[in-house]
Amino acid sequence: MLDSQKLNLERIQFLVVDDNIHSRDITSAVVTGFGARHVLKSESAQKARDLICGNVVDVLLIAGRMPEEDGFSFVRWMRRKAPEVNRFIPVIVLSSHTRRSQVFEARDCGVHAVIAKPLVPRTLLERTVWMAKDTRMFIESDTYIGPDRRFKNLGPPEGMPEQRSDALTVVD
Amino acid sequence: MSKVRKFRVKTKLSTVALRGGITAAEALNRADDALDPYRGEALVVIDALMAEMAARFGPVAAGREAEDLEDLYMLASRVIDASIGLSEAGVDRAAHALCTLVDLSQESGVRDWEAIEVHLEALRLLRLHGHSFSLAEQERVLDGLKTVTAKRVGDPDEQKRA
Numbered sequence: 170m171l172d173s174q175k176l177n178l179e180r181i182q183f184l185v186v187d188d189n190i191h192s193r194d195i196t197s198a199v200v201t202g203f204g205a206r207h208v209l210k211s212e213s214a215q216k217a218r219d220l221i222c223g224n225v226v227d228v229l230l231i232a233g234r235m236p237e238e239d240g241f242s243f244v245r246w247m248r249r250k251a252p253e254v255n256r257f258i259p260v261i262v263l264s265s266h267t268r269r270s271q272v273f274e275a276r277d278c279g280v281h282a283v284i285a286k287p288l289v290p291r292t293l294l295e296r297t298v299w300m301a302k303d304t305r306m307f308i309e310s311d312t313y314i315g316p317d318r319r320f321k322n323l324g325p326p327e328g329m330p331e332q333r334s335d336a337l338t339v340v341d
Numbered sequence: 342m343s344k345v346r347k348f349r350v351k352t353k354l355s356t357v358a359l360r361g362g363i364t365a366a367e368a369l370n371r372a373d374d375a376l377d378p379y380r381g382e383a384l385v386v387i388d389a390l391m392a393e394m395a396a397r398f399g400p401v402a403a404g405r406e407a408e409d410l411e412d413l414y415m416l417a418s419r420v421i422d423a424s425i426g427l428s429e430a431g432v433d434r435a436a437h438a439l440c441t442l443v444d445l446s447q448e449s450g451v452r453d454w455e456a457i458e459v460h461l462e463a464l465r466l467l468r469l470h471g472h473s474f475s476l477a478e479q480e481r482v483l484d485g486l487k488t489v490t491a492k493r494v495g496d497p498d499e500q501k502r503a
Contacts, residue, residue: 172369177362181354191386192422195379202372204363227353234418257350265421266414266440269448287424287433290372294365301358309346317347 171291174298182207182225186217186240187232187263192286196230196263199290203297214238221251226258228297233264233275233283240264241271241278248279248314256314257307259300263288279315379425386423387432390416391464400458410452414443420464430471431479435464438486445495456493460486 183200185208187193197208209224211217214235220226229247231240240262248256260279265286267275275283281303282296305317363371394416395401397408417439424433439460446452463482471479 172364172366174365175359175362176365176368177358177360179362180357189419189422191379191382192419195376195422195425198375198379199372202375203368204371234415236415257352259352259354265418266437266444268444286421287428289428290369290376294368294372297354297358298365300352301354303355306347307350309348311343 178205181227184209184226186211188235214243229260233262241274245278383423431467442490453493
């Protein structure tokens with residue numbers, strides 16, 4: 170299914186943020202392989218702020234753990250403070266390991282997806298296509314700005330009836 | 342009461358990325374080619390990281406009590422970052438297990454050198470021989486790490502992989 174999907178990333182500007190140069194170069198090489206011609210790179214959240222404030226960015230790929238400021242914190246800032254044109258762009262956090270204390274932070278900072286490293290090109294491509302097709306509403310509240318986190322309605326497990334249906338009565 | 346605003350966002354990705362271009366299969370082939378130069382480099386990077394971990398945190402590291410466990414966490418996470426093409430050997434998962442051990446150790450305040458040494462040794466084993474192990478053999482090694490962590494510092498099953 171994915172293999173026959175057509176994809177045109179020539180006009181999409183990516184921003185890759187990762188303090189690890191090897192990892193940053195790998196991610197950039199993968200998106201360039203996908204056909205992207207415009208890839209900005211940054212080694213820190215601080216420098217990424219300057220890039221976000223001075224450029225139009227279409228997709229952000231950012232490392233979860235970085236020494237001075239992590240990717241989750243950066244996304245939280247971006248959703249509130251970045252220029253309007255970049256505030257709501259698709260974001261993927263690339264995470265080598267998520268600390269137990271960061272699980273909720275990862276869920277609540279406003280990213281579209283978290284991908285585990287080592288980076289697998291197919292996973293990144295699937296997520297990119299998925300984000301391009303994403304129709305979720307954006308939610309803005311005092312504590313959260315990002316895509317609606319409630320987006321999966323898989324229904325009851327296979328072979329199981331909808332349990333609430335017994336308790337519901339249709340009233341004319 | 343706080344206000345909640347719901348709105349739709351039209352991104353450039355959604356408007357141009359699915360119009361024309363190359364197939365995903367072609368994109369994946371090109372990305373795979375683009376990664377070629379990094380695969381050899383990855384082995385060098387991983388070996389250097391493992392050598393540093395052994396020198397600073399292994400059984401022969403005289404000054405390891407003074408070392409910051411955060412550095413071990415960082416080194417192990419760098420191994421995960423670099424493990425392109427080594428996933429089949431289980432290297433990234435062993436490094437992930439080491440990150441989990443260190444994370445739980447930092448939470449609990451327990452610094453268990455034997456548990457750390459077992460993880461470093463498993464990492465070395467999988468780096469050198471993981472490709473020749475069956476999946477079941479790799480799983481036994483990784484399950485062993487999980488058991489060590491559970492017995493010595495805390496339950497790693499509570500820490501799901503991101």
